[in-house]
Amino acid sequence: MLAALSCFTLLDTLAKKLTQSNPVMMVVWARYFFHVLLMAVVLGPRMGLRLVRTQRPGLQALRGLILGLSSISFFTGLSLMPLAEAAAISMIAPILLSIIAVAWLKEKAPRGTWLALLFSLSGVLLIIRPGSEIFRWAMVLPLISACCFAGYQLTTRMLSSSDDGLSTLFLGAVSATAMLSLIVPFHWHWPADAWQVAGFVLMGAIGAFGHSLLIRAYRHATATRLAPFIYMQIVVALLLGWVVFGHFPDGLSLLGMTIVACSGLLLTLAGIGQRQR
Numbered sequence: 506m507l508a509a510l511s512c513f514t515l516l517d518t519l520a521k522k523l524t525q526s527n528p529v530m531m532v533v534w535a536r537y538f539f540h541v542l543l544m545a546v547v548l549g550p551r552m553g554l555r556l557v558r559t560q561r562p563g564l565q566a567l568r569g570l571i572l573g574l575s576s577i578s579f580f581t582g583l584s585l586m587p588l589a590e591a592a593a594i595s596m597i598a599p600i601l602l603s604i605i606a607v608a609w610l611k612e613k614a615p616r617g618t619w620l621a622l623l624f625s626l627s628g629v630l631l632i633i634r635p636g637s638e639i640f641r642w643a644m645v646l647p648l649i650s651a652c653c654f655a656g657y658q659l660t661t662r663m664l665s666s667s668d669d670g671l672s673t674l675f676l677g678a679v680s681a682t683a684m685l686s687l688i689v690p691f692h693w694h695w696p697a698d699a700w701q702v703a704g705f706v707l708m709g710a711i712g713a714f715g716h717s718l719l720i721r722a723y724r725h726a727t728a729t730r731l732a733p734f735i736y737m738q739i740v741v742a743l744l745l746g747w748v749v750f751g752h753f754p755d756g757l758s759l760l761g762m763t764i765v766a767c768s769g770l771l772l773t774l775a776g777i778g779q780r781q782r
Contacts, residue, residue, distance in 0.1 A: 506722040506734045512715030514592065514741040516708055517583060518749055523704050524584035530692040532705075533576050534685040539709020540678045547713075548671060556675050560667045568660040568673070569680020575653035576681070582646030587752045590632050592742035593762040594647035597625045599735065599769050601655035624768040631761030632754075674716050736766040 516536070523532045548556055559565050583591050600622050633644035657677075664673050696702045739762055747753045754762065 506719070506726075507737060509715045509718035509722060510735065510738040511741050512711050512718065514588075514738055514745055516711045516715065517579075517592065517742070518588060518745045519704055519708055519711070520580050521583045521588055522749070523701065523708075524580065526697060527701065528692040528694050529581050529584050530577070530685065530689050531694060532708075533573070533580050534682070534689040535705035536576065536580075536708045536712055537573070537678050537682040537685060539706050540712045541675070541682050541709075543709055543713045544675050544678065548675070552671065555669065556672055557679075558669070558672055559664075559676060561664060564660055564664060565668070565673065565676045566680045568657060568664065569677040570684055571653050571657045571660065572677050573681035573684045575650045575657055577685075578646045578653060579650035582643050582650065585641065585643035586647075587754065588746035588750065589739065589743040589752070589754055589762065590644070590758055591647045593739050593758075593765050594629050594632060594644070595651045595654065596736060596739060596765050596769060597622075597629060597648070598651040598654045598658070600625050601652060602658050605655055605659055621768040621771060625765050628761040628764030628768065631764065632758050634757070670720055674720070736769055739766055 520532050520536065523535075545556075579591065579595060604622060629648065661673060661677075668676075696705065743754070743762075
């Protein structure tokens with residue numbers, strides 16, 4: 506799980522670097538196009554038609570569209586704001602997922618869900634600080650991405666009982682690529698050199714490898730056991746943002762990140778305690 510999350514943060518770092526000289530839509534498209542291409546090359550010969558087999562094609566398509574929208578929002582925000590802050594704001598997604606699952610799937614909410622949401626939102630407000638001189642509209646985009654990602658996770662959960670996990674991973678990326686392929690011609694910009702082309706391909710490889718590690722992690726441990734490790738992504742983003750871009754958050758932003766992470770961890774522990782009883 507830690508290796509998977511490190512891959513995703515490395516992907517975000519590379520995406521932020523590429524958006525400095527390429528349109529955001531092109532970067533998002535490349536992330537999924539090469540993800541699909543590499544999965545088809547690696548898994549296609551072994552799985553054959555099983556790679557695209559689904560009992561719920563409509564839900565698979567919807568899941569991919571939500572995933573694409575989440576990435577567009579996050580990468581756009583990432584191009585305009587520091588890596589660590591964007592990652593921390595997006596970490597509100599697990600709490601939003603719990604609330605959506607309660608409202609839509611009628612699941613029982615872990616004790617303290619609404620309190621965790623309130624604290625998480627207060628942490629986000631400390632990071633973006635509306636009305637202050639540091640606030641920019643781009644800071645809202647990771648929050649929109651988190652809402653989309655919660656919907657993506659919910660549809661993934663709904664598909665888990667009917668479709669193979671690798672098929673779901675592949676079809677979601679195919680759907681996102683198809684949507685982005687309709688948009689990217691209006692934002693096309695030829696890469697400046699071979700290094701940028703390599704960066705686009707590497708994004709797809711890192712994304713595919715990270716998801717494969719994620720699937721492997723869930724084979725060996727429950728989602729509840731793995732959930733606390735998700736918040737380590739903030740630490741990795743903090744370090745990469747500092748090393749690669751020379752940005753280190755101020756005190757209030759660090760406090761906001763800590764509140765977001767602690768709120769999620771407390772909600773996870775509450776859920777574990779509830780199941781054990």
